Amino acid sequence: MPLITLKGVSKCYDVGGNTVSALHNVDLCVAKGQRVAIVGSSGSGKSTLLNLIGCLDTPTSGEYVLDGRDISVQDGRRLARIRNAEIGFVFQSFHLLPRLTALANVMQPLVYGGVPMRERKRRALAALTRVGLQDRGSHVPSQLSGGQRQRVAIARACVTRPSIVLADEPTGNLDSAATRQVMDLLDTLHGEGQTILIVTHETDIATRCERTVELADGRIVRDERS
Amino acid sequence: MRIARVSAPTFVECFRSALGSMAAHGLRSSLTTLGVVIGVASIVAVIALLEGLQSAIASQFAGLGGTSLAISAMTPLEDALQGRRARLTPEDLELVRTRVDGVSNVTPLTVIHDEVHYGARSAVVQVRGTTHSYQDVYNSFPSRGRFLSPADDRQRRRVCVIGDQTRESLGMEEEPMGQFIGLAGEWCRVVGVMERKGALLGASPDHHVLLPYETMRSMAGPDEPPDLLIHLTVVDPAQRLATAERIRALLRRTRALTPEDEDDFRVQTMEEVAEALDAVAATVTTFVAGMVGISLLVAGVGVMNVMLVSVTERTREIGIRKALGATRHHVLLQFLIEAMTLSVSGGLIGLFAGAGIAAFVASLIPDFPTPVPPPAAAAVAIVFSALVGVAFGVLPALRAANLDPIEALRHE
Ligand SMILES: Nc1ncnc2c1ncn2[C@@H]1O[C@H](COP(=O)(O)OP(=O)(O)O)[C@@H](O)[C@H]1O
Ligand SMILES: [Mg+2]
Numbered sequence: 011m012p013l014i015t016l017k018g019v020s021k022c023y024d025v026g027g028n029t030v031s032a033l034h035n036v037d038l039c040v041a042k043g044q045r046v047a048i049v050g051s052s053g054s055g056k057s058t059l060l061n062l063i064g065c066l067d068t069p070t071s072g073e074y075v076l077d078g079r080d081i082s083v084q085d086g087r088r089l090a091r092i093r094n095a096e097i098g099f100v101f102q103s104f105h106l107l108p109r110l111t112a113l114a115n116v117m118q119p120l121v122y123g124g125v126p127m128r129e130r131k132r133r134a135l136a137a138l139t140r141v142g143l144q145d146r147g148s149h150v151p152s153q154l155s156g157g158q159r160q161r162v163a164i165a166r167a168c169v170t171r172p173s174i175v176l177a178d179e180p181t182g183n184l185d186s187a188a189t190r191q192v193m194d195l196l197d198t199l200h201g202e203g204q205t206i207l208i209v210t211h212e213t214d215i216a217t218r219c220e221r222t223v224e225l226a227d228g229r230i231v232r233d234e235r236s
Numbered sequence: 237m238r239i240a241r242v243s244a245p246t247f248v249e250c251f252r253s254a255l256g257s258m259a260a261h262g263l264r265s266s267l268t269t270l271g272v273v274i275g276v277a278s279i280v281a282v283i284a285l286l287e288g289l290q291s292a293i294a295s296q297f298a299g300l301g302g303t304s305l306a307i308s309a310m311t312p313l314e315d316a317l318q319g320r321r322a323r324l325t326p327e328d329l330e331l332v333r334t335r336v337d338g339v340s341n342v343t344p345l346t347v348i349h350d351e352v353h354y355g356a357r358s359a360v361v362q363v364r365g366t367t368h369s370y371q372d373v374y375n376s377f378p379s380r381g382r383f384l385s386p387a388d389d390r391q392r393r394r395v396c397v398i399g400d401q402t403r404e405s406l407g408m409e410e411e412p413m414g415q416f417i418g419l420a421g422e423w424c425r426v427v428g429v430m431e432r433k434g435a436l437l438g439a440s441p442d443h444h445v446l447l448p449y450e451t452m453r454s455m456a457g458p459d460e461p462p463d464l465l466i467h468l469t470v471v472d473p474a475q476r477l478a479t480a481e482r483i484r485a486l487l488r489r490t491r492a493l494t495p496e497d498e499d500d501f502r503v504q505t506m507e508e509v510a511e512a513l514d515a516v517a518a519t520v521t522t523f524v525a526g527m528v529g530i531s532l533l534v535a536g537v538g539v540m541n542v543m544l545v546s547v548t549e550r551t552r553e554i555g556i557r558k559a560l561g562a563t564r565h566h567v568l569l570q571f572l573i574e575a576m577t578l579s580v581s582g583g584l585i586g587l588f589a590g591a592g593i594a595a596f597v598a599s600l601i602p603d604f605p606t607p608v609p610p611p612a613a614a615a616v617a618i619v620f621s622a623l624v625g626v627a628f629g630v631l632p633a634l635r636a637a638n639l640d641p642i643e644a645l646r647h648e
Contacts, residue, residue, distance in 0.1 A: 066559060066641045087563050094561020105556045105645070109256050121249050122561040166560070 011078065013173060013205055014040040014063060019072030021058050021228075032058040034228040036072070042173070045196075045206045047216035050225035056209040057178055059225065063207065064097045064176045065089045077173060094122050098167030100177035104159040106151040112162045113138060113147035119170045137165035141195055157188025164195050168204070175199060177208045181215065193218065246566065247573070254574035257546065258581070265578060268542040271535025272582030272624060273589060275528055276617045280590025281597070282524045283613040286517055288598055303473045304373065304506040305339075305480055307332065307466040307487075312498040322500035324464040326453060331490060332466055336483055341369035341469040344449045346462045352445055353418035354406035361402050362444040363419065365452030365462075373467040381413040381428030388427075389448040397428040401442035419445065420455050476505060532620060535582070536628035543575050543632035554636050555644025568637040575629025576622055583621025587614055 021033040033055045040046055048056050061067045062074060065081055074081040076096065084092065106115045116134040138144050141161040151159055160180060167175050177196065181189040193215060200206055208215065216222050224232035258265040309322040333342050346365040351358050368386050371377050378397055388395050396417065403412055416423040424447065432442050456462065470476045480503045487501055554567055
């Protein structure tokens with residue numbers, strides 16, 4: 011059974027009385043361990059799709075089943091639990107908590123997961139070590155470079171060992187060297203069997219993925235495996 | 237349905253984050269807590285001072301025991317509205333002296349305010365007409381010279397005993413016995429100086445002149461006699477209430493009061509007098525409590541305002557936290573704890589500031605006992621400030637908790 015199943019999913023936004031359709035009747039299945047690139051022009055609905063899959067948002071209509079659970083019938087608290095335990099987000103603009111150190115940022119999802127203090131620290135340090143930033147644990151985000159911030163964000167995304175890592179243009183704000191580091195990290199995660207969805211504009215990132223889904227005007231117009 | 241897990245680590249985490257955001261906005265936070273500081277400081281100072289005042293009252297009445305009675309005039313409300321004022325008269329004093337058994341130390345006290353002169357100096361003081369037994373009734377004795385004697389009273393001698401502060405105000409020497417002071421156009425010889433008592437409730441008991449009661453009556457002239465207060469000691473303490481009742485009956489009879497008439501005087505035991513003073517203290521407390529309540533309300537609105545600003549500023553942070561799996565409860569708790577931390581830290585500062593203010597005020601009043609805020613005041617300070625934090629933190633915290641994660645993340 012696929013990890014992610016979207017059936018006829020639509021998402022509409024109400025903008026000043028007009029209904030804007032961001033996603034239109036999308037069907038998508040992603041198996042466990044797959045790495046999928048989501049491409050498409052700006053405004054085509056990529057982020058909307060990712061947010062739906064990440065349980066940050068719920069579809070206007072259609073069905074979303076994540077690991078056997080129908081997401082459209084979950085309440086806010088359960089969605090928060092699912093985000094905490096099953097989903098790891100990596101955003102284009104990092105979205106680290108500015109006042110917390112790198113280590114505290116990585117520990118934060120474990121705080122919400124109710125993991126005890128010592129265990130949190132151990133796991134967060136391990137995650138920071140995996141992204142090569144074990145000696146930057148005490149730095150706050152403003153003391154880190156963009157590439158380093160994104161690596162902290164990746165450590166934060168996988169510290170809970172989620173079923174899915176969702177990355178929305180993770181390299182959009184990075185130079186080529188940092189981009190390579192981030193992609194290598196995602197490669198490693200993928201090698202360990204992590205399911206990853208990456209929204210990207212860059213073709214060489216898309217070609218690293220075994221599957222590419224292209225969106226246009228809220229519809230899937232291409233879905234190919236290499 | 238399971239309750240959201242809000243474990244102890246989360247609580248500590250929230251508290252840390254609260255301290256962090258307070259530190260990040262140092263000036264704003266301190267200005268916000270200022271309201272709570274002032275509110276709590278005034279609660280603590282007032283509680284501490286009242287505590288000191290009550291122990292001062294208690295010590296003033298110590299030694300009087302439960303065997304003293306005080307008789308004073310009391311105008312019933314109806315009469316007062318018609319402009320009449322009840323008085324005790326010298327005849328009442330005579331009656332109590334001669335017709336009531338089992339009492340001693342029947343002491344009259346009449347009080348006026350007048351100007352006294354010595355050389356080129358003058359001062360307005362409380363002039364008290366009384367007798368020898370005043371010393372026992374008020375537990376107040378001369379430190380130099382002697383007190384007024386029964387003979388002074390009988391012979392209406394122009395003598396006086398002065399308070400130590402009166403002596404200072406008039407620029408008299410340490411031992412002013414034998415000097416004359418001018419009072420109501422007459423000269424009175426100083427025979428003694430009272431020991432210092434220290435002020436109580438702003439009234440200084442050291443700024444007065446004591447005259448023999450009869451001397452004062454004779455000097456008052458044909459004007460309406462000043463109001464009279466009578467103190468006496470019941471010899472057998474067990475007879476105290478019965479004696480009070482007898483005095484009451486006697487006075488009612490001489491005044492020809494009908495059963496429908498209210499008493500126009502009051503016979504009180506010293507406990508009742510002390511209770512009356514306590515009632516004054518309670519009134520003051522209630523009044524101050526009201527003002528403090530208002531100031532805490534204002535402080536609370538300040539806390540709420542800053543928390544609302546903080547929630548708006550940190551919309552994106554809230555979005556991030558929700559993306560990481562924070563539930564509504566987590567966000568609610570975080571902002572509530574933040575509001576509480578803000579106001580409780582104000583409360584703690586206020587606690588110490590209040591203790592300091594009370595000590596300072598007490599130091600201005602001679603002989604006032606050093607006020608120590610009771611543990612209850614500390615508890616009140618913490619509890620009140622925490623309540624302010626919760627009450628006024630709820631709205632901003634709810635606003636934060638109810639933010640939509642996507643909207644919050646997109647917030648610039
Ligand atoms: N919160 C929102 N309110 C209104 N319209 C939105 C909102 N979010 C997205 N949209 C609209 O939905 C469409 C898809 O947006 P998005 O998923 O962000 O595109 P992409 O990430 O592919 O650039 C766009 O037309 C956008 O304007
Ligand atoms: Mg986007």
